[in-house]
Amino acid sequence: MKNVRLGIIGMGNIGKYHADYLLNNKVSRADLVAVCSPNTAVLERCQPLRIFNDGEQLIRSGLVDAVIIATPHFQHTTLGIAAFENGVHTLVEKPVSSHKADAEKLVAAHQKHPGIVFAGMFQLRTEPRYLKIRKLIQEYLGMIVRVNWINTDWFRTEAYYTSSGWRATWRGEGGGVLLNQCLHNLDLLQWLCGMPARIRGFCQLGRFHKIEVEDNVTAYLEWANGATGSFISLTGEAPGTNRLEIVGTRGTLVLENNKLTLTRNVTDMVEFSQSAKQGFVKPETKVEEIPFENAVLPHAIMTQNFVNAILDGEPLVAPGAEGIHSVELANAMLFSSLLGQTLELPMDSAAWADRLNQLIVESKFEKKVVKVATDDFAGSFRK
Numbered sequence: 193m194k195n196v197r198l199g200i201i202g203m204g205n206i207g208k209y210h211a212d213y214l215l216n217n218k219v220s221r222a223d224l225v226a227v228c229s230p231n232t233a234v235l236e237r238c239q240p241l242r243i244f245n246d247g248e249q250l251i252r253s254g255l256v257d258a259v260i261i262a263t264p265h266f267q268h269t270t271l272g273i274a275a276f277e278n279g280v281h282t283l284v285e286k287p288v289s290s291h292k293a294d295a296e297k298l299v300a301a302h303q304k305h306p307g308i309v310f311a312g313m314f315q316l317r318t319e320p321r322y323l324k325i326r327k328l329i330q331e332y333l334g335m336i337v338r339v340n341w342i343n344t345d346w347f348r349t350e351a352y353y354t355s356s357g358w359r360a361t362w363r364g365e366g367g368g369v370l371l372n373q374c375l376h377n378l379d380l381l382q383w384l385c386g387m388p389a390r391i392r393g394f395c396q397l398g399r400f401h402k403i404e405v406e407d408n409v410t411a412y413l414e415w416a417n418g419a420t421g422s423f424i425s426l427t428g429e430a431p432g433t434n435r436l437e438i439v440g441t442r443g444t445l446v447l448e449n450n451k452l453t454l455t456r457n458v459t460d461m462v463e464f465s466q467s468a469k470q471g472f473v474k475p476e477t478k479v480e481e482i483p484f485e486n487a488v489l490p491h492a493i494m495t496q497n498f499v500n501a502i503l504d505g506e507p508l509v510a511p512g513a514e515g516i517h518s519v520e521l522a523n524a525m526l527f528s529s530l531l532g533q534t535l536e537l538p539m540d541s542a543a544w545a546d547r548l549n550q551l552i553v554e555s556k557f558e559k560k561v562v563k564v565a566t567d568d569f570a571g572s573f574r575k
Contacts (some may be wrong), residue, residue, distance in 0.1 A: 195221045196281070196499045199256035201247040201271055202263035203229035203238070204356075206285055209570065210260050210491065211238070218492040222499045226255050248274045256280060258309070258502060260495070264358045265290035265365050272310070272512075273301040281309040283498045286375040288312050288515030290366035291548055292523050292541035295516040302512065310512035311498045315490035316376045317383060317509050319575055321452055324482055325438070325445055326384055333440030334460055339385050339413070339421035345432030345574065346373040346425060353401050354562040360403035361559055362551040368405030369427050370395075370522035376574070379510075379518040381423065385438070387517055388413040388421070392534040393525035400428025404557040411525040423525070434574070443477075450575070452482040486575065 198214065200207050207229070214224040226242040228250045229235055235243040244250040247267065251259060251274050258281035261271050269289045275282040289295035302310045316322060329336065346369060358364025365371055370378070396408040407428055413421040435448040441463075443456040457464070458476040487493060493509075500506035520539055527544045528535045 193257065193503060195223050196502050197223050197225045197255060197257045199226040199228065199244075199250050199259045200224065201228045201250060201259055201261050202267075202285075203227055203231065203234045204262065207260070207262035208234075210262060210495070213489060213492045214495070218489055219496045219499060221503060222495065226250055226253070247271045251275050251278050251280050258282065258498070260313075261285060265371065266294075266363075269294040269298045272298045276301050276305040276308050276310070279305070279308065281498070281502050282512070283311045283313060283495065284512060284515065285313045286379070286515070287371055287519045287522070288512055289519055290371065291545055292516060292520045292539065293545040295519045296541055299513045299516060309498065309501045309508070311494070311501065311508050312379075312510040312512045312515035313491065313494055314376060314379045314383075314510040314515070314518075315487075315494045316380055316575070318487045318490045318493045320484040320487060321447060321575065322380055322384070324452065324484055325436075325447065328445060328454060328482075329384060329438065329440070332442060332456075333438065333445065334442035335417065335462075336385055336415070336419045336438060336440050338419060338437075338439040339381070340435075340437045341377065341381065341421075341423050342433045342435045343374060343377050343423065343425040344429045345434045346427045347430045347432055348373075348401070348407075348427040350401055351562070351564045353403050354560055355564045357559050357561045359559075360401070360405050360407075361557065362404060362548065362555055365405065366548055367522060367526055368397075368403065368407050369425055370406060370409055370525055371519075373427060374409075374425050375518045375522065377425070378423075378521040379515070382517045382521065383514075385419075385421075386415065387521075387537060389416040390414050390534050390536050391521070391524045391528055393528035395526050395529035400426065402560075404555060406526055406529075409525060409529075411528075452484060454480045454482055456480065 227238045228244040228247050260283045262285045268284050272282050353360045360368050393411040395406040397406050399408040401407050408426040411423045438445045441460045446453045456478045464475045497509045501508050523544050524535050524539045
């Protein structure tokens with residue numbers, strides 16, 4: 193195989209974005225040959241590509257070596273499993289599944305087909321700012337003691353939620369701001385700091401919008417080593433804040449307003465405390481601004497990595513199986529809030545699947561869909 197024949201299943205905002213950079217040759221050795229959508233108007237604009245209105249039909253067509261799955265959340269698992277079973281390499285948009293139990297099914301299905309490349313679209317892992325933070329954590333920061341992420345610059349209007357019938361519903365998405373907007377941040381949180389041991393979530397459903405799912409979240413996290421943290425996000429705050437603060441025994445990292453600052457402790461703070469002869473002294477510090485550039489077309493970088501993994505065996509930036517972690521964090525924050533109690537991780541995936549199904553069955557919410565102005569979707573991407 194010299195080139196990978198790609199198909200895209202789902203031609204909504206993100207699917208069309210993937211198609212655009214592929215058709216503009218931003219990924220080498222990749223040929224977009226087929227697309228799939230239930231929207232016939234969208235498909236008419238995709239000629240001369242082969243078009244399908246059924247994702248599994250595209251997978252079984254023999255026309256593609258690999259697919260990008262960019263459908264509503266609940267279809268990710270069934271389409272991913274169908275791709276594995278038909279020998280088709282698979283790159284799944286976030287979330288890899290709508291809930292942890294489905295993610296477990298997807299990961300288990302892939303384990304039966306180890307020759308198939310399974311990747312997740314977690315493009316923020318390619319951003320130099322987070323690569324530098326990860327390196328500093330691993331090589332310098334010492335033991336992490338506190339993590340706080342105020343992540344509230346996800347403002348969405350009522351028009352956004354009424355633009356599609358599946359958006360912000362239990363049946364269509366399986367959740368709100370956590371599963372939709374924040375999955376990349378939750379992926380980074382565990383990629384940088386590891387999975388916490390327990391979570392207590394406080395979520396408000398429809399606080400700022402006429403929706404049935406969460407749009408306001410504050411969560412407390414605790415790691416096995418005693419480190420603590422908080423994660424705050426909502427879609428109703430303007431202008432919003434995006435501030436990530438990671439404190440280790442040897443210093444503090446702060447990322448805010450496109451600026452990364454490292455305040456180094458000359459001496460490890462725990463060692464200093466134990467050896468100091470005075471009561472009100474602190475370790476000397478040095479403040480350093482860490483420069484970084486922005487990744488150029490990070491989605492294309494991830495797709496290039498996917499293609500290289502298929503053709504060359506290149507290690508994946510985001511193996512698909514790792515996508516279960518961000519799904520679990522999102523599910524646990526919401527489930528903890530609904531239960532009114534702290535959850536130990538790993539969480540009981542079957543218990544949340546049952547509760548989510550109950551929310552779907554008992555929902556009386558009537559979604560009003562209104563045609564809205566076409567926005568620049570790429571403008572919604574966050575660093």
